[in-house]
Amino acid sequence: MSLDDVILLLHPALAVVVVFPLIGIVLNRAILTRRRRLQTPSGKSQIAPTVGSEHLQLGRWLTGSVVGVALLGLAYPIGSKILETKRWTTHPFQVVFILFMFLTTIGSLILLYRARPWYWRAIFAGLTSLGVIVLGFQDGVFRRDNEWFVSHFYYGLVATVLMILSLAMVQDIYRDRTQVWRRIHILLNCLATLLFFGQGLTGTRDLLEIPLSWQKPHLDRCDFVNQTCPNVSSQLPVVSPPLV
Template identity: 35%
Template sequence: MELIDWLWILHPALAVVVIYPLMGMTVYLGRQTRHRRVDRARLPATVAHDHRHLGKWLATGMVIVVLVAITVSIVTKSFWSDPGQQLLRAASLLLVLAGTVVALLVLWRVQQRWQRILFALLTWAGVLGLGAQPEVWRVSDDPGTFAFWTSHYWTGMGLVALTLFSMAVSPETARRLAWRQVHMTAGVVAAILFLVQGISGSKDLLEIPLNWQKPAIYQCDFSARRCPGAEQAITPTTVLDPVG
């Protein structure tokens, strides 16, 4: 594997090592929080605080992992292979990336609800803006197709939106039942999207060849599922009879 290949597996590695364990712990603490509140279970009073705190880290981790994937796609497909790319575009993309990170950091600090929702939207808008670049593979941008709803890109964007929303309204869930119900609904949808992400991400890993394999792989006809020279490779070799 070359350096570019290691960069491409950075996103799935972070998802497996960081995101999914965080998601599991957040769900577990969320169930304990509900169990303590509804069933009056004898659980530590800190479970609700731990649930909210890990939820914030999950949202932050989701944004970072998605930004890593988008950045690697743009850099390796354009600026890596063609250093002569426009400096203005590179500067603007870097500015959007920095602005997205700053909005995420501010989201951790602000206290009022409208401020939290505003910076959550700004963070998501930054992620969407970077993801809209032509180097980022999205399978389909048509919501009327099945490919759109099973796309690793779009389900990932949905997860980023849901986790940022949950982070923004987290203080409200401790005060009002309506916000808790909305939060639970968002959590159920997020759990389904995490399942879709695990399946679509594994599928994508099978479809992405190593960098040195791409010149040969991309000569194949993906619609017909044929590659140049495949017929000769599977043609049985005639074995001569040593007697005759």
């Protein structure tokens, strides 16, 4: 496998090895947190009181890993396009801007982890989300605009923004006695869970559609609209039958 193929595999491998197991644990702790909260007024619950803080700790890791994996997924096609077209010779400012956006997005996420007052959380959540969105609309990213409803890109973008919002609203969930923020959190994250399932499905589909680098020149000759490839058997060298 060439270095190019290995770099392409980093994103799906990290998603499968790190992000999806984390989603499983976060979901488990979320269900236990809710069950415990609903059981507690009517008597003693068997569920450990630590489930809420475990959900929060792992949720914080989940936000970081989802943003990280999304940025990695975007960096590969954007970087490939820049290298392929030698963009820095024709549009040097665009290349600097893209680098700046990657750094600003990561910096804003770090500051979001540290922010406490609501306005800083809103500003850094906004900046992180904006960074991911702006990077998503750069040249080279395969967005599947004509089939947006089954697009790995759009599902990933929305799921990433929902994780950023979850991190930004933690303090509000704890402070709010009316439970409105808690309900908003549940609603948004049920949607995020569905989108994560979608990411699993659309990601494996996309992986199947991307050829290894040595196969690419051959597959480039195929007609992807009509789903046909040149007849390979007609191009094979004619081998004369052995003389007996």
